[in-house]
Amino acid sequence: MSAQYDPHASSLAGSAEPAVLQELYAIRGSIDNIDASLVYLLAERFKFTQRVGRLKAEHELPPSDPGRETAQIARLRALAEDADLEPEFAAKFLNFVIAEVIRHHQAIAGEEHDGQARHDD
Numbered sequence: 001m002s003a004q005y006d007p008h009a010s011s012l013a014g015s016a017e018p019a020v021l022q023e024l025y026a027i028r029g030s031i032d033n034i035d036a037s038l039v040y041l042l043a044e045r046f047k048f049t050q051r052v053g054r055l056k057a058e059h060e061l062p063p064s065d066p067g068r069e070t071a072q073i074a075r076l077r078a079l080a081e082d083a084d085l086e087p088e089f090a091a092k093f094l095n096f097v098i099a100e101v102i103r104h105h106q107a108i109a110g111e112e113h114d115g116q117a118r119h120d121d
């Protein structure tokens with residue numbers, strides 16, 4: 001998959017001096033590395049949240065924990081501020097990820113419930 005990736009794919013070729021394009025490609029190399037790291041980090045986070053989802057389903061705990069989320073969002077906003085990142089963006093991003101996690105938790109709880117129902121038949 002990544003073997004087919006062209007790091008120089010661009011609609012800008014021909015609109016800028018070769019030296020400018022060279023600098024752009026060099027910067028984009030770092031952007032690509034960061035994007036790849038984000039994918040790996042998110043994959044790892046989802047592996048852990050799947051474990052949380054299974055634990056919650058097994059013990060019939062609700063998929064979401066609003067008290068935890070409030071604390072997480074406040075923490076990320078403060079971290080973002082320190083890091084010179086827009087706190088609103090950090091909050092939106094975490095909310096987006098958490099919404100997906102809750103969807104996964106609900107699916108796991110549904111599977112657990114279906115499994116129990118079959119077991120009870």
Ligand SMILES: O=C(O)C(=O)C[C@]1(C(=O)O)C=C[C@@H](O)C=C1
Nearest residue numbers: 049052064065066068069098101
């Ligand atoms: O920690 C939990 O209880 C989770 O389910 C994980 C998580 C998260 O993605 O960080 C997701 C949903 C909850 O509302 C709170 C946090």
